[in-house]
Amino acid sequence: MTPESSGKWSDLWVRLGSGALMVTIGLLAIWYGSGLFHALVALVCGLMVWELVKMLNPSSGWAPSALGALAGAVTMASIYLPAGFALPILLAVGLLGFSQLQRHRTLFMVFTVMILMSGYGLMQVRDDLGFTWLLWIVLVVVVTDVVGYFAGRAIGGPKFWPRVSPKKTWSGTAAGWVGAAIVGWLFDLNTGAGPQIIGVSVAMSMASQMGDMAESALKRSRGIKDSSALIPGHGGLLDRFDGMLGASVFLLLAGQFTGFPFGAG
Structure with a gap:
């Protein structure tokens, strides 16, 4: 592994450990x-x-x-x-x-x-x-972030907004959309929601990325890297949940037009 490629993954294990703990706590709370x-x-x-x-x-x-x-x-x-x-x-x-x-x-x-x-x-x-539809929201946001992270570092390519977020690439951004579409397809198969959930999942993925970029622009304007140091490898809670903010606000608006939860039983 070259020094450059090693740098791409230098924070991986810390991020995975912190991420696994957050997912465990979150899923338990959502389930309960x-x-x-x-x-x-x-x-x-x-x-x-x-x-x-x-x-x-x-x-x-x-x-x-x-x-x-x-x-x-x-x-x-x-x-x-x-x-x-x-x-x-x-x-x-x-x-x-x-x-x-x-x-x-x-x-x-x-x-x-x-x-x-x-x-x-x-x-x-x-x-x-209930649990199912909140899990859908969380999975779309998490899959968008995780797939985008790995695809962006593995594939590389043109940067999405290099001045504000130098690590984000178009390959990672598009991969996040694909991951969200797969989540939507799986929920369609298991809930009977109808195929439009695939499109809404992709749109919600885009909204989560907009939330991420908005928070990145805020940090860049303040000259800081992370919103805080509360979460090892991830920065602060705003760094971790900025995508959820964008997705949630989008769903509050889009739900009025799509009939969320899409007529599922």
Whole structure:
């Protein structure tokens, strides 16, 4: 193995170990559902808002912890409220941070709304539609990321957006779409959802990549590599769940047009 090829895979084992632990915890929480899953989603959302504030306002003192804790608490409370009451308190966190932070207020507000609405949407899917459909969302995002990671490093080729994300290639991006299509096809075979789930899976894969690129652009604008160091080999929770944010927001919108969950029994 050449030094160059060795560098491509230098973080592989750390990423795999951390990834396996996250997948195990996530699948157990998704399988169990109810309060355990709600608590995990609330914790992740709160920590992502904490990371976001620290990136955008690194000298803001109490703000990261306070806004992160508030975001987690609001996310947890939202799922136990009627939607008409849940939505305003979810949006209120973004407005509160906008009024308190000194810099990059609009970025904070937009990303915070995405984070909290995504968390709320995922909890709603698990509570209302069950394990199967939340697993589909997670698998599309994970397969997009994993297949893209390996294909991009194995195949290489033209870069997708070298100025912002120098490791991402078109080969890895397209491979992620193929992986998502296969996930959609398998779910069609096992749920009777119909072939349109394949197209929606590819679109959701693209949305997850958009979420990834949006977070990469945010980090590049701040001159940092990772949103935090919480997860060895992966950086922070925003680094790991940026694709889930894009996919979840997309599904909240696209579900109105596709009749999600596609008329499956």
